Amino acid sequence: MLDVHVPPGNVAYFRSLWERRDYMVYSAASELRSRQMTSVLGNLWHLLNPLLQIGVYFVIFGVVLDVNRGDNYFAFLSVGIFVFGFTQRSTIAGAASITNNKGLLNAFSFPRALLPVTSTLTEAMATIAPVIVIYVVALASGETPSLQWLLLVPLLLVQLVFNFGAALTAARATSSVRDISQLLPFIFRLLLYASGVLFDVDKYADGKGYAWIFELNPIYCIVSLSRWTVLGGEFRLDLLAIFLGWTVALSAFGLVWFRAGEGGYGRD
Amino acid sequence: MAVTDAISQPTDPTTPRLTIAVRDLDVTYRVYEQPVLNARELATRGFRSRVSTSVEAIRSVTLDFWAGEAVGLVGSNGSGKSTLLRTIAGLQPKSGGHVFVTSQPQFLGVAAALKPRVSGYRNVYLGGLAIGLDKDEVTDRMDEVVEFSGLGDSMARPLNTYSSGMRARLAFSIATLRTPEILLLDEALAVGDRAFRERSIAKINEIRRDANTILLVSHNLNEIRQTCNRAVWLNQGVVERLGEVDEVLDAYEAWSDSKGR
Numbered sequence: 001m002l003d004v005h006v007p008p009g010n011v012a013y014f015r016s017l018w019e020r021r022d023y024m025v026y027s028a029a030s031e032l033r034s035r036q037m038t039s040v041l042g043n044l045w046h047l048l049n050p051l052l053q054i055g056v057y058f059v060i061f062g063v064v065l066d067v068n069r070g071d072n073y074f075a076f077l078s079v080g081i082f083v084f085g086f087t088q089r090s091t092i093a094g095a096a097s098i099t100n101n102k103g104l105l106n107a108f109s110f111p112r113a114l115l116p117v118t119s120t121l122t123e124a125m126a127t128i129a130p131v132i133v134i135y136v137v138a139l140a141s142g143e144t145p146s147l148q149w150l151l152l153v154p155l156l157l158v159q160l161v162f163n164f165g166a167a168l169t170a171a172r173a174t175s176s177v178r179d180i181s182q183l184l185p186f187i188f189r190l191l192l193y194a195s196g197v198l199f200d201v202d203k204y205a206d207g208k209g210y211a212w213i214f215e216l217n218p219i220y221c222i223v224s225l226s227r228w229t230v231l232g233g234e235f236r237l238d239l240l241a242i243f244l245g246w247t248v249a250l251s252a253f254g255l256v257w258f259r260a261g262e263g264g265y266g267r268d
Numbered sequence: 269m270a271v272t273d274a275i276s277q278p279t280d281p282t283t284p285r286l287t288i289a290v291r292d293l294d295v296t297y298r299v300y301e302q303p304v305l306n307a308r309e310l311a312t313r314g315f316r317s318r319v320s321t322s323v324e325a326i327r328s329v330t331l332d333f334w335a336g337e338a339v340g341l342v343g344s345n346g347s348g349k350s351t352l353l354r355t356i357a358g359l360q361p362k363s364g365g366h367v368f369v370t371s372q373p374q375f376l377g378v379a380a381a382l383k384p385r386v387s388g389y390r391n392v393y394l395g396g397l398a399i400g401l402d403k404d405e406v407t408d409r410m411d412e413v414v415e416f417s418g419l420g421d422s423m424a425r426p427l428n429t430y431s432s433g434m435r436a437r438l439a440f441s442i443a444t445l446r447t448p449e450i451l452l453l454d455e456a457l458a459v460g461d462r463a464f465r466e467r468s469i470a471k472i473n474e475i476r477r478d479a480n481t482i483l484l485v486s487h488n489l490n491e492i493r494q495t496c497n498r499a500v501w502l503n504q505g506v507v508e509r510l511g512e513v514d515e516v517l518d519a520y521e522a523w524s525d526s527k528g529r
Contacts, residue, residue: 001286001289001368001370002368002369002370002372003366003368004357004358004367004368004372004373005358005361005362005366005367016400019400020398020400022397022401022402023394023397025403026393026394026397026403027394027397030386030390030393103382103383103384104382104383104394104395104398106377107376107382107395107442108375108395108398108399108442108443109357109358109359109375109399110398110399110400114398263358263359263360263361264361
């Protein structure tokens, strides 16, 4: 017989999540459909939203403030905003996944990680189409396509694993202390500036004592690496190593910490 | 999950199979007088002075449940019935003892709200897929769910337009989509109407006949008499009486009548 209070091993837990893959697909598809159902332009918003963001930041930072920018600020911004937004949306959705599904949590028994995992996959599916925006912007702004552009795809897959870890951590954190959901937007605002999404950090921080702060920031690492695939420049193996380290650490921590609260989700 | 030798199964096929073994179970809650963590409170009174009491909801309960039986859990409010059921489901942490089961129990709570802004149909998919069915299975059995829940055209409406009885009917229909080996019902039928209650009682009896185990918390003693073969009477976290359903319920009724007077 099984002891219900001894949690299943990670392999058994992953298997029970895998058995519920139909839930992930169905829930993600219906969530994405209902999200756009009420607007006139519907699914076009998945493309328009990043384009408008790029436009706004281009006007403010590129034209009005005229920040010290690289050669192709348009493509520079489009990669930064896209990569940053991917992690930001996944984390915030993960934080909301427990509170949004209280009814399901209280009604049925299932591995609780199903909810943050599904919300992360939903955001990943919403993100597939905007990848094209990056390539379109890069082409339109005069970059020459190369095979190196395709390296963005494996990088995004690693980022997806990072996002799972961030979503699991945020889900546990907000379900223990509700106030954290109020803090998340500010944390991401800070990260937006600390990750060099809008300006080239190297031009400001190079040689200064605080440059290491940026290099230890995982989002700065993935933003810079993604830019390298499209815009070229120097390949930074150290940033890749730091990002992989963060990905392993955060997803392991997120899984262990989330599972430690398995019995308590959905209750107040 | 850990396989244990602590409970040995009978090898003789004619003896019934043990499906739930509760051993010396203790559940203790810590209840704070001011349950909300509030900065002003913390600043003025500090962490230490928060008034808390521990409630011993379940005290060294040992029970065995077998395949093919339905057992009713009765007792006054606060006697620990729901806590016991949630602890068997693994949803409530225990403070001592053990709960062994043959497979993960399916727990169904009071008038479950599911996903409020989504239609009945979508809720059947989401709920069914969450408990581990695949999409084709749910599609194949959708007609059955609509018929059994008696919701008809309401299935296309979002759940926040449903009454609590309608929600309970839908949730019960979803939880029984796949016949669970162990089904735990916490007042799950209480708000359903009479016609639905009759259907669900028939369903429970059917599940029981298929050699599964059902535990039922209910204040409706007739419901328990119609479905259960045994009953457990809990009083202040302790098993007051355990045995044949009529015997236990008669004793419980006599006791609550004498208290009410």
